[in-house]
Amino acid sequence: MKESRKLIIFTDCGDTIIDEGTEIRKVEGGVVYEADTIPGAKETYLKLYEEGYDIILVADGLKESFDRMMEQHQMSHIFKAEAISEIVGANRFGIRSVLLTWAPRRRMTPESAEEQPTYTIQKPEGRGMKLTYYGTAAGEAWPGVFCDCELCRKARELGGKNMRTRSQALIDEELLLDLPPDNYMHTCVGGLNLHKVKYLFVTHSHSDHFYPEDLELLREPFSRTRKDALMVYGNEKVGEEIYKSLGTLGNADVRFQYQRAEAFQEIIAGEYRVTPLHANHAKTEECLFYQIVKGDTAVLYAHDTGWFPEDTMEFLKKQKRKFQLVSLDCTLQKDHDGYNHMGLEDAVKQKEILLREGLADENTVWVVNHFSHNGGWLHEDLERRANEKGCLASFDGMQIEIR
Numbered sequence: 018m019k020e021s022r023k024l025i026i027f028t029d030c031g032d033t034i035i036d037e038g039t040e041i042r043k044v045e046g047g048v049v050y051e052a053d054t055i056p057g058a059k060e061t062y063l064k065l066y067e068e069g070y071d072i073i074l075v076a077d078g079l080k081e082s083f084d085r086m087m088e089q090h091q092m093s094h095i096f097k098a099e100a101i102s103e104i105v106g107a108n109r110f111g112i113r114s115v116l117l118t119w120a121p122r123r124r125m126t127p128e129s130a131e132e133q134p135t136y137t138i139q140k141p142e143g144r145g146m147k148l149t150y151y152g153t154a155a156g157e158a159w160p161g162v163f164c165d166c167e168l169c170r171k172a173r174e175l176g177g178k179n180m181r182t183r184s185q186a187l188i189d190e191e192l193l194l195d196l197p198p199d200n201y202m203h204t205c206v207g208g209l210n211l212h213k214v215k216y217l218f219v220t221h222s223h224s225d226h227f228y229p230e231d232l233e234l235l236r237e238p239f240s241r242t243r244k245d246a247l248m249v250y251g252n253e254k255v256g257e258e259i260y261k262s263l264g265t266l267g268n269a270d271v272r273f274q275y276q277r278a279e280a281f282q283e284i285i286a287g288e289y290r291v292t293p294l295h296a297n298h299a300k301t302e303e304c305l306f307y308q309i310v311k312g313d314t315a316v317l318y319a320h321d322t323g324w325f326p327e328d329t330m331e332f333l334k335k336q337k338r339k340f341q342l343v344s345l346d347c348t349l350q351k352d353h354d355g356y357n358h359m360g361l362e363d364a365v366k367q368k369e370i371l372l373r374e375g376l377a378d379e380n381t382v383w384v385v386n387h388f389s390h391n392g393g394w395l396h397e398d399l400e401r402r403a404n405e406k407g408c409l410a411s412f413d414g415m416q417i418e419i420r
Contacts, residue, residue: 054090073096147188152182153388157390159390182199184226184386195220197225197228216291220251226321280294289310322346322358333374338376339376345384345385347386364385368383385411
């Protein structure tokens with residue numbers, strides 16, 4: 018017989034029992050239909066229940082969400098009581114309810130009188146973002162490492178914005194996009210401070226975008242000041258490359274932790290809400306690019322990709338988010354493709370599609386980025402042609418304040 022104990026355990030649900038990053042909803046702010054548990058959490062709570070502890074669920078969200086998730090994992094029976102703070106529950110007990118309009122787990126439109134909050138606090142103005150391009154070249158860099166073609170010779174001669182390292186960008190000081198072989202140069206010459214970076218989002222495993230060996234340098238004795246683990250997000254192939262290079266997917270000792278990024282599943286990274294999207298690139302892996310949202314500011318960083326795949330466009334159209342900045346692949350410059358990379362005309366076509374669908378407007382900043390020396394234009398010529406199409410041409414060290 019289960020022994021009754023006096024000690025009562027009050028427990029949250031999100032990121033205590035359930036991994037919030039895996040929650041699946043049909044609509045933003047709606048009911049959670051399924052989610053994964055935190056590794057080891059289910060086993061721990063079931064053991065506590067079997068040992069006679071009274072467990073009370075204290076959570077914030079829609080009751081139906083918790084009912085579904087606990088039923089999914091066969092944990093409904095372990096809770097002695099539940100205290101779930103949602104607007105309906107508060108209203109029924111005569112408690113004043115407050116709706117924060119920026120809360121991602123809430124429906125913004127009440128479906129009944131019982132869902133009408135006592136007070137509504139409107140979303141504050143976002144603080145914007147700063148985007149820094151540390152590397153703006155394709156895989157061979159520019160000038161190419163082993164190339165002595167006319168364009169590479171001219172780039173060496175002219176220097177300045179014609180000198181391009183491999184692709185990497187930073188949002189504010191915390192969120193890094195890709196980890197190429199030029200990381201060290203970016204820290205020494207470009208001013209990149211990797212010590213401040215908390216989140217790394219990798220688009221795909223190609224060597225010009227991901228050099229996993231540098232993650233080894235996070236641990237002692239190579240880094241003596243970093244305390245927190247760097248969160249590394251990427252597709253399954255990125256995880257395989259990490260394990261092949263370092264023999265681990267991360268832990269406290271090595272000071273990084275890999276987590277698989279699933280297309281169309283939002284990831285909460287501090288102040289940022291990041292959604293991986295399918296790219297139209299290599300067929301040997303699930304290549305991604307990223308939507309990054311902070312407050313009411315949204316950036317679309319689309320490298321490497323051709324024209325956006327149908328499922329990505331459907332997702333973007335359904336969510337109806339308007340972007341303040343869109344960074345588009347322009348590897349081929351004067352040439353055309355659209356199915357693996359883009360040239361300038363391909364990027365303009367994608368720009369027109371986003372405008373037509375209401376995903377951007379006259380205030381959106383358009384940037385073309387990720388250039389190969391095979392594209393045929395040095396920076397001055399590229400900049401002029403891009404400007405004629407309403408776009409900026411990126412260069413190493415370029416910074417844009419996004420509001």
